Amino acid sequence: MAAESTAFTLVLPVLPLDDEVVLPGMVVPLDLSDAEVRAAVEAAQAAARSGSGKPRVLLVPRVDGTYAATGVLGTVEQVGRLADGDPGALIRGRARVRIGAGTTGPGAALWVEGTRLDDSVPDPLPGQVADLVKEYKALAASWLKKRGAWQVVDRVQAIDDVSALADNAGYSPFLTTEQKVELLETADPVDRLKLATRQLRDHLAEQDVAETIAKDVQEGVDKQQREFLLRRQLEAVRKELRELNGEQDGEESDDYRARVEAADLPEKVREAALKEVDKLERASDQSPEGSWIRTWLDTVLEMPWNTRTEDAYDIQGAKAVLDAEHAGLEDVKERITEYLAVRKRRGERGLGVIGGRRGGAVLALVGPPGVGKTSLGESVAHAMGRKFVRVALGGVRDEAEVRGHRRTYVGALPGRIVRAVKEAGSMNPVVLLDEIDKVGSDFRGDPAAALLEVLDPAQNHTFRDHYLEVELDLSDVVFLATANVLEAIPEALADRMEIVRLDGYTEDEKVVIARDHLLPRQLERAGLAVDEVSLDEGALRKLAGEYTREAGVRTLERSIARLLRKVAAQHELGARELPFTVRDEDLRALIGRPHHVPESAQDPAERRTAVPGVATGLAVTGAGGDVLFVEASLADPETGAAGLTLTGQLGDVMKESAQIALSFLRSHGAELELPVADLKDRGVHIHFPAGAVPKDGPSAGITMTTALASLLSGRLVRTDVAMTGEVSLTGRVLPIGGVKQKLLAAHRAGVTTVIIPKRNEPDLDDVPAEVLDRLDVHAVTDVRQVLELALAPATNDAAPEVPVAA
Numbered sequence: 001m002a003a004e005s006t007a008f009t010l011v012l013p014v015l016p017l018d019d020e021v022v023l024p025g026m027v028v029p030l031d032l033s034d035a036e037v038r039a040a041v042e043a044a045q046a047a048a049r050s051g052s053g054k055p056r057v058l059l060v061p062r063v064d065g066t067y068a069a070t071g072v073l074g075t076v077e078q079v080g081r082l083a084d085g086d087p088g089a090l091i092r093g094r095a096r097v098r099i100g101a102g103t104t105g106p107g108a109a110l111w112v113e114g115t116r117l118d119d120s121v122p123d124p125l126p127g128q129v130a131d132l133v134k135e136y137k138a139l140a141a142s143w144l145k146k147r148g149a150w151q152v153v154d155r156v157q158a159i160d161d162v163s164a165l166a167d168n169a170g171y172s173p174f175l176t177t178e179q180k181v182e183l184l185e186t187a188d189p190v191d192r193l194k195l196a197t198r199q200l201r202d203h204l205a206e207q208d209v210a211e212t213i214a215k216d217v218q219e220g221v222d223k224q225q226r227e228f229l230l231r232r233q234l235e236a237v238r239k240e241l242r243e244l245n246g247e248q249d250g251e252e253s254d255d256y257r258a259r260v261e262a263a264d265l266p267e268k269v270r271e272a273a274l275k276e277v278d279k280l281e282r283a284s285d286q287s288p289e290g291s292w293i294r295t296w297l298d299t300v301l302e303m304p305w306n307t308r309t310e311d312a313y314d315i316q317g318a319k320a321v322l323d324a325e326h327a328g329l330e331d332v333k334e335r336i337t338e339y340l341a342v343r344k345r346r347g348e349r350g351l352g353v354i355g356g357r358r359g360g361a362v363l364a365l366v367g368p369p370g371v372g373k374t375s376l377g378e379s380v381a382h383a384m385g386r387k388f389v390r391v392a393l394g395g396v397r398d399e400a401e402v403r404g405h406r407r408t409y410v411g412a413l414p415g416r417i418v419r420a421v422k423e424a425g426s427m428n429p430v431v432l433l434d435e436i437d438k439v440g441s442d443f444r445g446d447p448a449a450a451l452l453e454v455l456d457p458a459q460n461h462t463f464r465d466h467y468l469e470v471e472l473d474l475s476d477v478v479f480l481a482t483a484n485v486l487e488a489i490p491e492a493l494a495d496r497m498e499i500v501r502l503d504g505y506t507e508d509e510k511v512v513i514a515r516d517h518l519l520p521r522q523l524e525r526a527g528l529a530v531d532e533v534s535l536d537e538g539a540l541r542k543l544a545g546e547y548t549r550e551a552g553v554r555t556l557e558r559s560i561a562r563l564l565r566k567v568a569a570q571h572e573l574g575a576r577e578l579p580f581t582v583r584d585e586d587l588r589a590l591i592g593r594p595h596h597v598p599e600s601a602q603d604p605a606e607r608r609t610a611v612p613g614v615a616t617g618l619a620v621t622g623a624g625g626d627v628l629f630v631e632a633s634l635a636d637p638e639t640g641a642a643g644l645t646l647t648g649q650l651g652d653v654m655k656e657s658a659q660i661a662l663s664f665l666r667s668h669g670a671e672l673e674l675p676v677a678d679l680k681d682r683g684v685h686i687h688f689p690a691g692a693v694p695k696d697g698p699s700a701g702i703t704m705t706t707a708l709a710s711l712l713s714g715r716l717v718r719t720d721v722a723m724t725g726e727v728s729l730t731g732r733v734l735p736i737g738g739v740k741q742k743l744l745a746a747h748r749a750g751v752t753t754v755i756i757p758k759r760n761e762p763d764l765d766d767v768p769a770e771v772l773d774r775l776d777v778h779a780v781t782d783v784r785q786v787l788e789l790a791l792a793p794a795t796n797d798a799a800p801e802v803p804v805a806a
């Protein structure tokens with residue numbers, strides 16, 4: 001459009017505007033205390049006095065000291081006081097003026113020539129321009145409505161002139177001075193409206209984004225605020241409830257929160273604990289959930305998360321501890337020392353514990369009761385300078401015992417492993433898994449599987465207890481296990497263990513243990529000084545040999561305790577002078593008569609083997625080695641049923657072994673000069689007394705054969721002979737296990753001659769020399785040799801009656 005077609009020249013005083021732009025149509029108050037403003041207004045007034053009309057100025061924006069090329073012709077509408085009391089002038093913008101050359105005029109103002117620019121647009125508006133007007137009005141309306149400026153909306157809608165509409169944008173507070181100058185300098189009204197539209201649109205878009213962000217922020221703040229308020233209310237309600245019930249004040253969850261924050265917890269555990277504290281806050285005081293959470297938090301807070309004891313042991317010192325606390329057991333202590341040495345070296349090299357199958361990360365002490373398995377475990381802890389905890393696994397059938405109950409379970413508890421660590425108060429204790437051979441499995445899961453995970457070095461650094469639900473690092477725990485019977489340990493577990501056997505003690509060893517360890521301990525328990533009561537060797541030997549018959553020393557310790565109590569009581573009653581040395585002849589008066597008199601010391605008529613058909617065998621039970629008697633009888637052909645009857649809780653292998661013994665005699669009896677014809681059509685009964693104890697295994701084969709041969713021949717079995725060995729159908733004697741334990745038992749029982757399979761001869765190396773010295777051991781290959789050794793010569797009396805079962 002031809003902006004300058006109707007241009008004409010003006011001479012005006014310049015009114016500079018700093019950081020402000022006045023567009024045509026705008027009315028603005030200006031402060032006359034500003035010298036430049038005053039000069040311009042006064043100059044305009046002076047010029048106006050000579051002519052007609054209002055005083056006129058040229059409003060020129062000045063950005064960073066530079067004047068814009070276009071100004072606005074303004075008329076001074078009024079001079080008076082501004083709202084703040086300063087002198088001021090009200091000026092109305094009228095038209096764009098292109099600034100020309102400087103000139104002179106009255107007053108102190110700067111005078112310039114200017115050309116008024118033409119604002120006209122064609123009438124009617126071309127379609128595009130009309131659309132532009134509509135768009136601008138719509139945008140302006142939405143912006144104004146957002147600001148709540150309703151009155152202005154109508155005013156803007158009423159402006160029809162394109163140029164005036166564009167200049168109205170000068171009021172927009174969001175425009176920068178530069179943007180306003182741009183509007184000022186765009187002379188063409190349509191272009192100017194386009195510019196104003198773009199500026200407004202950009203601003204609205206920006207505002208949209210800002211609003212979304214603000215809304216998001218606001219929502220977050222609202223939620224926090226709401227939660228805060230709700231908590232305050234909850235607290236108030238709780239407080240009132242407590243007051244109503246006369247309870248102590250004090251915010252429990254706050255207390256937990258503070259405790260959790262103060263506790264030295266691993267980060268993940270802390271997070272989990274804080275989450276529970278949050279839940280606790282929401283739970284009501286009486287709800288069961290609240291009480292679960294409290295117990296759980298207590299458990300977590302009591303766990304020794306970051307506590308570990310310092311390992312400070314050298315192998316020499318460790319060995320000294322083991323030696324000081326246990327007599328004998330040289331090979332066992334050596335094995336433990338090796339284990340500790342390897343562990344220490346690996347630890348120093350940062351290699352971690354030895355792991356994997358057959359890796360031997362776990363030492364298992366296997367042997368009968370009372371041989372010191374538990375106390376050795378304790379010694380290991382002493383030797384390493386670690387805490388010791390015992391976990392009794394006997395009779396555990398429920399997996400939850402090991403791994404804990406889920407928390408939703410009523411009365412849920414953490415598993416025994418977690419409880420053990422808690423009890424130890426350190427993350428690296430020695431944990432003794434006692435009686436690992438007695439874990440069973442049933443519908444409640446398989447505790448052995450859970451134990452596998454506990455013992456596996458590849459898994460146990462992230463052990464998860466169902467109750468605790470947070471991971472527990474067990475990799476630094478030293479696990480030891482004990483068992484009575486190796487075969488009863490679940491195979492997968494046994495696979496991961498390094499088995500160390502403790503077979504039981506000889507009488508000599510027991511005497512030493514009793515003197516050096518049991519007696520001092522029991523003296524203290526009985527409140528007696530070490531020099532007040534002593535037992536001489538004879539008394540100790542008699543206690544071990546005749547008052548107890550066990551592989552270990554548990555009953556021996558108990559007998560000593562009983563004896564000392566008696567002495568202490570006598571002393572208190574004035575019936576006993578101290579110091580007092582107990583001799584073997586004093587025992588009977590103090591603790592009664594002995595319970596175990598060796599068979600050989602019995603009256604011959606009273607001996608078990610006083611009748612034909614009874615033989616002495618050797619067996620290994622959960623309680624260690626033991627002697628056992630086998631009785632055989634033949635049924636009366638008239639009254640008894642034919643066939644083989646076996647009693648005494650025998651396992652399948654043992655039953656088969658009895659069949660074999662019988663078959664061997666049926667087929668080879670004649671050559672042994674036995675009246676095997678007696679066996680025809682007659683029932684045979686074999687019984688193992690102590691019927692309540694289950695027995696199994698093939699090692700009683702030769703004993704059964706001997707009992708039957710004795711029965712048939714009528715020859716007695718020698719009282720001083722005991723035997724063990726499997727028998728084959730052809731009469732060969734096959735090797736068996738547990739030689740050491742069996743020989744110790746034979747020795748305990750006062751047997752002097754022992755028959756073992758030839759192929760077990762190497763096992764004799766394990767048997768203590770003092771036992772071998774006192775036993776006459778025969779290693780045999782054939783059952784005929786057994787019979788020769790075991791059966792007493794036939795007496796000259798008339799052939800004895802074959803006993804007949806009732």
Ligand SMILES: Nc1ncnc2c1ncn2[C@@H]1O[C@H](COP(=O)(O)OP(=O)(O)OP(=O)(O)O)[C@@H](O)[C@H]1O
Binds near residue numbers: 376
């Ligand atoms: N060699 C030994 N030296 C010193 N004391 C011993 C020795 N062997 C066992 N004892 C003592 O005998 C007692 C019984 O031992 P302990 O309880 O350790 O037996 P255990 O083999 O663990 O039996 P169980 O299988 O029944 O648990 C303990 O007081 C222990 O100190």
